[in-house]
Amino acid sequence: MQGALQLIERKRDGGALTSEEIAALVAGYVAGDVPDYQMSAFLMAATIRGLDFAETVALTDAMLHSGRRLDLQSMRPLVDKHSTGGVGDKASLVAAPLLVTLGFSVPKLSGRGLGHTGGTLDKLESIPGLRTDLSRQEFAAIVGRYGLAIAAQSDEIVPADRLLYALRDVTGTVESLPLIASSIMSKKLAVPSRLIVLDVKVGDGAFFGTQQQAEEFAAMAIALGKAFGRATCAVLTRMDAPLGRTVGNALEVEEAIRCLRGEGPEDLAEVAAALSAQALCAVHGATWEEAVAAAQTALASGEPLERFRFWIKTQGGDARCVDDPALLVRAARSRELPAPRGGYLSRIAARAVGDAARLTGAGRLRKGDAIDHGAGVELLRGVGDEVAQGEPVLRLWAASAERLQAAQERLEGAIAVEELPPSRQSRVVRRMGGDE
Numbered sequence: 257m258q259g260a261l262q263l264i265e266r267k268r269d270g271g272a273l274t275s276e277e278i279a280a281l282v283a284g285y286v287a288g289d290v291p292d293y294q295m296s297a298f299l300m301a302a303t304i305r306g307l308d309f310a311e312t313v314a315l316t317d318a319m320l321h322s323g324r325r326l327d328l329q330s331m332r333p334l335v336d337k338h339s340t341g342g343v344g345d346k347a348s349l350v351a352a353p354l355l356v357t358l359g360f361s362v363p364k365l366s367g368r369g370l371g372h373t374g375g376t377l378d379k380l381e382s383i384p385g386l387r388t389d390l391s392r393q394e395f396a397a398i399v400g401r402y403g404l405a406i407a408a409q410s411d412e413i414v415p416a417d418r419l420l421y422a423l424r425d426v427t428g429t430v431e432s433l434p435l436i437a438s439s440i441m442s443k444k445l446a447v448p449s450r451l452i453v454l455d456v457k458v459g460d461g462a463f464f465g466t467q468q469q470a471e472e473f474a475a476m477a478i479a480l481g482k483a484f485g486r487a488t489c490a491v492l493t494r495m496d497a498p499l500g501r502t503v504g505n506a507l508e509v510e511e512a513i514r515c516l517r518g519e520g521p522e523d524l525a526e527v528a529a530a531l532s533a534q535a536l537c538a539v540h541g542a543t544w545e546e547a548v549a550a551a552q553t554a555l556a557s558g559e560p561l562e563r564f565r566f567w568i569k570t571q572g573g574d575a576r577c578v579d580d581p582a583l584l585v586r587a588a589r590s591r592e593l594p595a596p597r598g599g600y601l602s603r604i605a606a607r608a609v610g611d612a613a614r615l616t617g618a619g620r621l622r623k624g625d626a627i628d629h630g631a632g633v634e635l636l637r638g639v640g641d642e643v644a645q646g647e648p649v650l651r652l653w654a655a656s657a658e659r660l661q662a663a664q665e666r667l668e669g670a671i672a673v674e675e676l677p678p679s680r681q682s683r684v685v686r687r688m689g690g691d692e
């Protein structure tokens with residue numbers, strides 16, 4: 257095989273790599289023989305030039321085989337849910353215990369914040385004591401006993417994704433269909449689930465700005481699943497505005513708990529129910545209407561909240577925060593941003609809010625940066641709400657005035673107000689795979 261430099265140059269010039277070359281590059285990176293700067297160059301070449309399907313399969317396979325697969329026993333069908341990444345996207349925190357209530361087990365490997373999007377692991381780690389660095393044995397034991405565990409990639413499980421994910425986050429190489437697909441699917445394939453349900457976000461705050469790109473991605477991920485013999489389906493959901501009313505780790509955990517209590521917000525409950533309904537359709541052959549009704553009823557029953565409480569405890573978290581959100585950390589300083597004029601809120605740009613949340617300290621700007629779990633952005637009003645001129649619309653939380661200022665500047669022009677209310681749109685755009 258040629259050295260890393262030749263492979264980078266070939267990709268830069270638009271050529272294709274063989275499966276063996278991709279496997280060697282990934283193995284070399286994980287072993288420390290290929291340095292960060294060469295891997296960054298390869299990722300940038302792949303982002304600009306693309307990878308064909310055979311290369312994407314090879315990359316997924318190489319990442320999957322960089323660690324060991326999980327071996328799980330469960331009487332219940334194993335369903336894994338994953339989002340392509342959004343702003344304020346705490347749907348996993350609601351959908352996972354909801355899926356357990358509906359009779360599934362949910363073994364899930366998650367990611368950290370990536371680019372302007374948040375990550376489930378960072379959100380979970382804002383719960384005091386909660387551990388996501390579970391060993392394979394711990395993960396299997398928790399899923400077997402309680403039906404639900406969410407853990408990080410590790411040295412044992414898809415280590416290549418852990419390393420590449422952190423590198424992509426800080427090298428402008430997140431927005432690539434094949435890199436996102438191989439990252440997500442390598443994590444999902446390491447777990448022996450019966451079904452993978454993807455929440456493919458579309459819109460300004462997602463990695464796919466248009467429905468066409470999101471559909472292309474979903475088709476690629478479904479085909480990748482098929483290439484590895486795994487049933488995969490997707491729900492495309494709108495990400496033009498942040499999901500729910502909070503962006504930032506502890507803020508989002510608190511909101512997810514409220515949603516599990518049946519207190520909304522409506523859009524978060526809608527997305528969590530839709531993802532769970534897709535699993536009911538694919539595994540049990542339910543009709544979409546039946547499945548959505550079953551998911552909504554289960555969410556309103558209060559059982560998912562109890563499942564959540566139990567799950568937090570089994571991963572070492574302080575479950576008292578379910579009843580007492582004051583136990584969750586909150587940044588020391590806050591600042592409110594007003595409506596530019598009176599009328600109806602027609603836009604709260606998700607991308608700008610995601611970037612601003614990152615600037616408050618809720619996300620990373622450099623590899624290895626510590627997260628401020630208490631930082632972020634609260635939406636005091638939502639799209640469609642009537643507001644008076646000067647009324648506070650957003651509240652920023654950060655540790656310092658400098659961070660608040662940087663976030664405020666990024667939000668310049670992010671809020672639009674119109675005279676007439678915008679028409680209400682469902683978050684669910686379309687379903688792909690399964691029975692559709």
Ligand code: URA
Pocket residue numbers: 339340341366367370435436437439440443
């Ligand atoms: N989620 C992942 O796990 N990986 C990506 O690359 C994007 C979203």
